Amino acid sequence: MGRKSHCCAVIVAAGSSTRMALGFSKQFVPLCGTPAIVRTLSAFSSAELIQSIVVVCREEDIAQVGNEIQKYRIEKVTAIVEGGATRQQSVAAGISAAPENAAYFAIHDGARALITSEEINASVEDAYECGASALAVPVKDTIKIIGKNHYVISTPERSTLWAVQTPQVFERGLYQRAMKQALADGGDYTDDCQLVEHTGVKVHLCMGTYTNIKLTTMEDVEIAQAILKSREAPL
Template identity: 85%
Template sequence: MGKKSDCCAIVVAAGSSTRMALGFSKQFVPLCGVPAIVRTLSAFDAAELIQCTVVVCRGEDMARIKDEIQKYKIRKVTAVVQGGITRQQSVAAGIAAAPENAAYFAIHDGARALITPEEINVSVEDAFQCGASALAVPVKDTIKIAGKNNYVVSTPERSTLWAVQTPQVFERRLYRKAMEQASLDGGDYTDDCQLVEHIGVKVHLCMGTYSNSKLTTVEDVEIAEAVLKSRGIQ
């Protein structure tokens, strides 16, 4: 029987990686010699508030991800499962494979390979207090809302704008309720916070770091390696 605070990480690595144009999944892009997904999973291995991890990936990536987990001696992964067509379906597949004693889910983008154990612990601890929490950072740039032909419609007040990251951490029953409601309403969300916001739950944002970026383009790989080297990783 698990503790009330048991948290299972759901690492979503099922994207098509089309913007990278690599010919293979960006999860395997080497960052200072180590695959991106291994960097991600190693951080969750080292985070003391994470009890176990479920990896959600494309069917064609499953064998290699299992091989990398074994090669790099990742300890906390309890399941590797195939994702769905959408992010929401992939997260649902991960949650279905999570242990019954998991009281919280920490949902994370596999391509956010620069996440640190400290940031993971901060977001999980915040969810223990608030029920729903996400790492985020204040937006640095002025944001414009554009309309037809890219003409500016309005300019939101920058001081109220945050860029949300992952992990996004939710109490089990709350998240399952949000999933059921989305299914009933036919909703399909690319952001887990939005999923629970839909049932009227307020998500608390806790301060992240600007280095917790997502690998989306080839340029992001160069930046990620520079961050790792600044941390003393060669």
């Protein structure tokens, strides 16, 4: 399709945030004074290869997300929609709200707030070449597969293991066919690459960075703030 293809970012921020026990959505946790979701959206708004952004969040968060977008003057957001009961349903809601001329979807976890515009552009470029691409990094630790009572069954070769991140970018028709097949087969995937892989399509991995962490626990928040301070460029 080339550089001028319309790529719509679908930011999935509809999780319950139970593991943080904040009493509010983790999307609004401040990172060096700026809400996490604002940092996420700002990176996508600044990315040259992103033309539009759809935010998917909980119904009770829609107004606040809208207020933050207005407060921080974030551009390119064309819709804020309510998520579903599962991640797959939330992504489907976001894609349904995407502009009709979007040729690619860049699906991203709202809680990966340290993503950079450079990483976003790289993943979109990779999808232009391969049709399906995801940011990922080689696993640093040795991984064990365990069975009952936590006894080790096997040890996969570390050189073949990568930790997949987001954004995960897909050509529009390819992703829509994968979603249609998942619905027909009764599949409900937590990873969009897996959704596409189920159709037999191979996803290409694009080298990411180890700083593109996901905010899951309060320890992650502390790590994220340390990384931001090291960048010395708070919003």
